[in-house]
Amino acid sequence: MDMKTIYLNEDLDEEIYMEQHEGFIEKEKESWACKLKKFIHGLKQAFRQWYIKFHDTITSFGFKENTINQYIYLKLSGSKFIILVLYMDDILLANSELGLLYETKIFLNNNFKMVDMNEVVYVIGIKIFRDRSQ
Numbered sequence: 596m597d598m599k600t601i602y603l604n605e606d607l608d609e610e611i612y613m614e615q616h617e618g619f620i621e622k623e624k625e626s627w628a629c630k631l632k633k634f635i636h637g638l639k640q641a642f643r644q645w646y647i648k649f650h651d652t653i654t655s656f657g658f659k660e661n662t663i664n665q666y667i668y669l670k671l672s673g674s675k676f677i678i679l680v681l682y683m684d685d686i687l688l689a690n691s692e693l694g695l696l697y698e699t700k701i702f703l704n705n706n707f708k709m710v711d712m713n714e715v716v717y718v719i720g721i722k723i724f725r726d727r728s729q
Contacts, residue, residue, distance in 0.1 A: 596700065598684040599708040607631060608644065642683075652706050653679065656699075670699070687718055 612628040613635075621627070634641040653668055654660065658679060661667035668679040677690040677699055686703070690696045703709050715723050 596686040596688070596703060597710045597712055598686065599710060607634065607640075609640070611638070611640070646681075649681065649707075656702050670695070682719065685718075687715060 611631045613631060615621075615625075615627060615629055631638075634644060650660065650665075656670070657672075658668035658670045661669065666681040668681075670677050670679070672695055675690075675692040675695050677688060677692075677695045679699070680687040680689075686709075688696060688699060690699075700709075700711060704711075714725075717723065
């Protein structure tokens with residue numbers, strides 16, 4: 596799954612100013628700076644702030660963070676499981692049961708702007724092979 600506009604809707608916890616962008620500088624206000632109201636792409640704090648929101652949201656749904664890699668989550672439901680791997684704004688889901696997969700996708704869509712990319716063929720340069728008979 597792919598998350599859309601992950602940085603553009605997050606509020607800032609601190610005051611951040613930026614220089615006026617070339618081509619948008621007002622005459623007689625050249626020395627002024629712009630105070631940001633929301634995060635913008637490329638801001639160092641943007642991913643961290645967004646990740647905190649994502650973490651809080653996904654753990655409220657019953658996912659547990661991996662102790663070694665904070666971008667891997669596991670949810671157990673009886674003998675069923677689903678693994679969620681976060682890579683920047685992409686999510687890879689691996690599961691043992693389709694109902695849990697659909698439930699998770701609905702939850703993600705209700706909390707974030709998502710695009711379902713369906714079955715993955717490649718992820719970070721690794722080809723995924725499925726043997727449905729196994």
